[in-house]
Amino acid sequence: MKKSGKNFLFTLFCLLVFLPLANAERLKDLASIEGVRDNQLVGYGLVVGLDNSGDQTTQTPFTSQSVINMLSQMGVNVPMDQIRSIQLKNVAAVMVTANHPPFARPGQTIDVTVSSIGNAKSLRGGTLLMTPLKGIDGQTYAIAQGNVLIGGMGATAPGAQAQVNHLSAGRIPGGATVERAVPTPVGQSTYITYELRRMDFDLASRVVDTINREMGAGTAEAIDGRQFRVFAPESSSARVSFMGRLENLEVTPSPAQAKVVMNPRTGSVVMNQKVAIEACAIAHGNLSVVVEEGMGRRVGRVQLAVDGTNLLSLDAGVNLADVVQALNSLGANPQDLLAILQAMKAAGALRAELEII
Numbered sequence: 020m021k022k023s024g025k026n027f028l029f030t031l032f033c034l035l036v037f038l039p040l041a042n043a044e045r046l047k048d049l050a051s052i053e054g055v056r057d058n059q060l061v062g063y064g065l066v067v068g069l070d071n072s073g074d075q076t077t078q079t080p081f082t083s084q085s086v087i088n089m090l091s092q093m094g095v096n097v098p099m100d101q102i103r104s105i106q107l108k109n110v111a112a113v114m115v116t117a118n119h120p121p122f123a124r125p126g127q128t129i130d131v132t133v134s135s136i137g138n139a140k141s142l143r144g145g146t147l148l149m150t151p152l153k154g155i156d157g158q159t160y161a162i163a164q165g166n167v168l169i170g171g172m173g174a175t176a177p178g179a180q181a182q183v184n185h186l187s188a189g190r191i192p193g194g195a196t197v198e199r200a201v202p203t204p205v206g207q208s209t210y211i212t213y214e215l216r217r218m219d220f221d222l223a224s225r226v227v228d229t230i231n232r233e234m235g236a237g238t239a240e241a242i243d244g245r246q247f248r249v250f251a252p253e254s255s256s257a258r259v260s261f262m263g264r265l266e267n268l269e270v271t272p273s274p275a276q277a278k279v280v281m282n283p284r285t286g287s288v289v290m291n292q293k294v295a296i297e298a299c300a301i302a303h304g305n306l307s308v309v310v311e312e313g314m315g316r317r318v319g320r321v322q323l324a325v326d327g328t329n330l331l332s333l334d335a336g337v338n339l340a341d342v343v344q345a346l347n348s349l350g351a352n353p354q355d356l357l358a359i360l361q362a363m364k365a366a367g368a369l370r371a372e373l374e375i376i
Contacts, residue, residue, distance in 0.1 A: 064150030
């Protein structure tokens with residue numbers, strides 16, 4: 020079973036490495052308009068109607084305090100000598116988060132995420148009470164309320180417990196109504212500024228050349244390796260139509276930079292087809308690797324040894340995929356791969372950028 024799993028992972032690895040690059044991409048996939056962005060909203064609220072799975076108020080006193088404050092605003096007074104004895108098993112204190120999309124107007128609805136901040140066992144079947152959602156400036160931009168949807172289930176019995184997925188967080192589709200619009204600075208000048216999703220001088224030049232070729236000379240000009248601006252019509256309707264045509268222009272991206280991305284927590288190693296290695300010899304613990312070159316050309320020979328015993332020889336082209344496959348066949352763990360690749364990069368044998376996430 021383990022061997023078949025490793026074969027599947029390596030097959031997926033090879034597909035990712037040798038997948039051919041797309042010839043062209045739309046401009047909307049490569050760049051975004053400056054100032055057109057989501058804004059994060061957050062709020063504190065209460066979920067009620069739970070089936071004895073709410074907060075234990077003896078350990079989360081802020082839940083009972085919030086309920087008492089809410090009831091007092093509705094004209095219900097709770098005697099002070101009974102506050103400490105209140106047990107609200109059907110209520111949970113939650114944080115509500117949402118993204119305020121660009122150009123959202125009052126009256127539109129947005130999705131919200133509801134997450135428990137106490138010790139509630141489950142939010143399943145609960146209803147979020149009216150919760151104001153505020154931005155970083157402290158202003159209220161939306162109001163959330165509705166039934167919480169949980170993508171899991173759980174059951175308990177004496178001596179047994181079963182749970183599927185996460186029960187202390189859920190979503191309310193369209194659960195918040197926008198109350199305030201966020202000003203978006205688009206159309207306030209004669210040009211619109213775009214930002215590439217990654218800094219690349221060659222890509223910025225290609226984008227500008229494509230726009231000027233398709234939309235007319237002098238329409239676009241590059242500012243730096245990330246930004247470029249486009250001169251657009253002054254009329255709002257003509258500008259929207261112009262931007263729609265602009266975003267669907269296809270641009271041939273520049274060749275990808277050789278890069279290896281590793282995640283030491285999960286053991287994931289992803290690289291693109293530009294990655295290559297030079298002749299080198301590696302020793303790590305009881306593992307050793309030899310990459311040879313011969314007569315002015317790379318002969319593609321990778322040898323691995325454990326305690327001096329030759330175990331594997333690959334005659335394919337010398338690339339990092341061969342080395343990783345061979346190390347995995349010997350049981351090298353993610354920490355071994357991480358240490359080896361970092362050492363190869365430091366020695367100049369790895370011709371790629373190494374990124375650890």
